[in-house]
Amino acid sequence: MNLEDRQPQLDRLFTQYREACGSPDASANFMPTLWTKIEAKQSKSLLFERIARTFVATTMAACGMLGVLLMIPSTPQTPSAFLNSSYVEAMATANAHETAPYLAPIRYDFGQDEPVNNLDPEYR
Amino acid sequence: MLVDFELIRRAQKGDEAAFNEVVLAYRRRILGTIARLIGHPEDVEDVGQEVFLRLYFSIDQLRTAEVFEPWLYRLTVNASYDYLRKHRRRMESRMSDLSEQQVIVADAIASTKAGAADEDKRKTRETVGELLSAVSEEDRILLIMKEVEGLSLKEMEKIYNVNENALKVRLFRARQRVLKAMPSKQAASSSAK
Numbered sequence: 001m002n003l004e005d006r007q008p009q010l011d012r013l014f015t016q017y018r019e020a021c022g023s024p025d026a027s028a029n030f031m032p033t034l035w036t037k038i039e040a041k042q043s044k045s046l047l048f049e050r051i052a053r054t055f056v057a058t059t060m061a062a063c064g065m066l067g068v069l070l071m072i073p074s075t076p077q078t079p080s081a082f083l084n085s086s087y088v089e090a091m092a093t094a095n096a097h098e099t100a101p102y103l104a105p106i107r108y109d110f111g112q113d114e115p116v117n118n119l120d121p122e123y124r
Numbered sequence: 125m126l127v128d129f130e131l132i133r134r135a136q137k138g139d140e141a142a143f144n145e146v147v148l149a150y151r152r153r154i155l156g157t158i159a160r161l162i163g164h165p166e167d168v169e170d171v172g173q174e175v176f177l178r179l180y181f182s183i184d185q186l187r188t189a190e191v192f193e194p195w196l197y198r199l200t201v202n203a204s205y206d207y208l209r210k211h212r213r214r215m216e217s218r219m220s221d222l223s224e225q226q227v228i229v230a231d232a233i234a235s236t237k238a239g240a241a242d243e244d245k246r247k248t249r250e251t252v253g254e255l256l257s258a259v260s261e262e263d264r265i266l267l268i269m270k271e272v273e274g275l276s277l278k279e280m281e282k283i284y285n286v287n288e289n290a291l292k293v294r295l296f297r298a299r300q301r302v303l304k305a306m307p308s309k310q311a312a313s314s315s316a317k
Contacts, residue, residue, distance in 0.1 A: 003303045010303060014271040017252040020245035021272075023156030024168055030151065031144070034173045038180050 126150055129189035136183050143183070147176050154200055160272050161204040161265055163253050164211065175203045194282035201265055201283065208261045258305030263298035270295055
């Protein structure tokens with residue numbers, strides 16, 4: 001028996017299968033259970049939506065706060081003055097309180113040179 | 125179409141009463157299709173509820189009410205396919221836990237549970253089920269949709285989103301595999317009796 005000869009036999013089997021399976025009717029609980037499942041899934045997705053919204057709102061608020069913090073300068077100097085000055089000037093202004101006398105260039109007043117008369121003869 | 129397009133449009137807009145009517149209209153047909161696709165009567169309702177659950181949450185994505193039926197069939201096929209994959213894994217793990225003796229006892233209990241009147245139907249279901257086990261789950265579903273459900277190639281084109289020629293080729297190959305499996309399977313079942 002080749003494959004072609006078995007074709008009608010297979011068709012018959014499929015027809016019998018359709019009748020054997022039939023069309024089962026749903027039980028009385030079908031619709032209530034379906035709606036329970038729908039509501040359960042809806043509440044889950046609503047919960048997720050709420051969490052997502054809260055997260056977005058919190059992130060937006062945090063971004064706003066960081067933005068405000070960045071806008072407030074840490075020193076009273078205005079940005080334009082800061083940008084227009086040179087690096088050395090900016091550093092000097094920013095660290096004005098650190099310009100202690102001991103960091104300034106050493107100046108020593110030798111006074112007017114006077115002839116040295118009483119020096120040790122050895123050094124003359 | 126078992127319902128008019130207006131009802132589907134209302135269901136799309138979130139009208140729960142309209143959705144209820146759609147489910148009631150298609151319930152029997154969909155459950156019948158699922159029963160033939162999965163071959164496990166005890167799980168038909170669960171899979172059916174999964175289909176309508178997916179329908180509820182995706183009906184607003186349907187472009188036009190005119191393509192509702194092929195679309196519902198696609199949901200049915202996908203849910204059945206998911207069930208078959210899960211069921212196969214479950215069965216593999218369960219059967220591996222049982223000894224050979226336990227499997228024989230389980231089979232005997234299952235066969236005595238069925239009534240005598242349903243014996244022929246059960247045999248037919250088993251025979252076709254065995255034959256269809258020779259092909260993949262995709263081919264099994266494809267064959268049932270065409271040969272048992274009686275869908276046309278045009279209708280199947282809409283469900284599978286592939287052209288008619290590709291469907292014909294796949295159907296032909298699936299049919300050939302089942303035909304090749306036929307004598308050996310039947311010989312095995314007759315020798316078992």
